[in-house]
Amino acid sequence: MSAVQRIVGFLAILVLAFGAAVGIGGAVGPTDRSDGEKPGAHGGGTDSDKEEGAGHGGEPKSAAASAPQGLSIATAEARLVSDNKTYRRGEVKEFRFRIVGPGGQTVRDFDVEHDKLMHLIAVRRDMAGFVHVHPRQQADGSWSVPLRFTDPGTYRVFADFKAEGGERTTLGTDVFVAGQSTRRALPPPQKTFSVDGYDVAISGEGRAGEERELAFQVSRNGKPIEVEPYLGADGHLVTLREGDLAYLHVHPVEEEGVAKPIRFIAEYPSAGRYRLFLQFKHEGAVHTAAFTQEVR
Ligand SMILES: [Cu+2]
Structure with missing residues (x-):
C-alpha cells in the first residue's frame, strides 16, 4: 500500500467514526484502524508492552494518578499550544500542536505510554463521536495528525503523554467545527x-x-x-x-x-x-x- 493510500484510508476511517456517531445517535463507528495498518510504526513492540504493564502496577496508589485530567490546557510543567482551532465540516486539516515546558521551550522528549509517545483523542462536547489517533512528531518537536470532522460542534481534544521523567499528563483544548449542531443526549446506561x-x-x-x-x-x-x-x-x-x-x-x-x-x-x-x-x-x-x- 502506498503512503497516499494509507493516508486516504486512514482519513476515511476518521470520517466513518464521526459519521456513524451522527447517523445512529451516540454510537461510535469502526474508528481508528491506523494501528492495525501500521504495526510497529512507532517502534513500540512487545518489550515496551511488558514494561508498560509492570509500570502501571504501582500507579493507582498515587493520588495524582486518579485526579481528573484534561480540564486544563496547562499545568505547572507543560502547556498545550495548537494552531488550528477551527475546522470546516468535512475539511481535512493537520492538527498541529506542541507541548511547551515552563521555560517556554518545546518539550521534545517523551516516554512511551500505552505503546506510544503521544495519544490524541477528540470527542464532541456532548460525547457523540470519538477519535483516537497517534500524531507524528516533527523535527522541531511539534506533533501533527490529519483530522476531519463531519459534524459541526465544539470538540474537546486531549493530548495524553508523559514527558521524559515526568508524570503522565492529559491536557485539553477545544476545536470548533462551524455550523449548527444539536446536542445529543447521553445514551442511558446499558450492559x-x-x-x-x-x-x-x-x-x-x-x-x-x-x-x-x-x-x-x-x-x-x-x-x-x-x-x-x-x-x-x-x-x-x-x-x-x-x-x-x-x-x-x-x-x-x-x-x-x-x-x-x-x-x-x-x-x-x-x-x-x-x-x-x-x-x-x-x-x-x-x-x-x-x-x-x-x-x-
Ligand atoms: Cu493512543
Whole structure:
C-alpha cells in the first residue's frame, strides 16, 4: 500500500467514526484502524508492552494518578499550544500542536505510554463521536495528525503523554467545527454494546473515590473471543465525565487465559455519569464500544 493510500484510508476511517456517531445517535463507528495498518510504526513492540504493564502496577496508589485530567490546557510543567482551532465540516486539516515546558521551550522528549509517545483523542462536547489517533512528531518537536470532522460542534481534544521523567499528563483544548449542531443526549446506561459484529458486555460498578475493577467481555456469534494486544494491553479505555469531560486515567490489568475479559482499574473522582470508550483489537482491526456508567 502506498503512503497516499494509507493516508486516504486512514482519513476515511476518521470520517466513518464521526459519521456513524451522527447517523445512529451516540454510537461510535469502526474508528481508528491506523494501528492495525501500521504495526510497529512507532517502534513500540512487545518489550515496551511488558514494561508498560509492570509500570502501571504501582500507579493507582498515587493520588495524582486518579485526579481528573484534561480540564486544563496547562499545568505547572507543560502547556498545550495548537494552531488550528477551527475546522470546516468535512475539511481535512493537520492538527498541529506542541507541548511547551515552563521555560517556554518545546518539550521534545517523551516516554512511551500505552505503546506510544503521544495519544490524541477528540470527542464532541456532548460525547457523540470519538477519535483516537497517534500524531507524528516533527523535527522541531511539534506533533501533527490529519483530522476531519463531519459534524459541526465544539470538540474537546486531549493530548495524553508523559514527558521524559515526568508524570503522565492529559491536557485539553477545544476545536470548533462551524455550523449548527444539536446536542445529543447521553445514551442511558446499558450492559452491552454491539459494534462491527461484536457484542461487548461491561461488568463492574463505578464508585466515587474508590478503586474498582471494570471488565469487558467481547463475544462474536454468542462466543467469547480472545482479543489481540492493543497499545500495550488487552484494550484501551478512555473515560470522560459528563458535564466537563474530565479525563480519567485508568489502568489495564494483565490477565492470562483464553477469551478473557478485558480488565481495568478505575477510580472515579466524583458521582455522576461517565462515558466509557473501550477500544479492542481483533483480527487486526480496532473496534470501539461505548458505555454510559452511573457512578454513585
Ligand atoms: Cu493512543
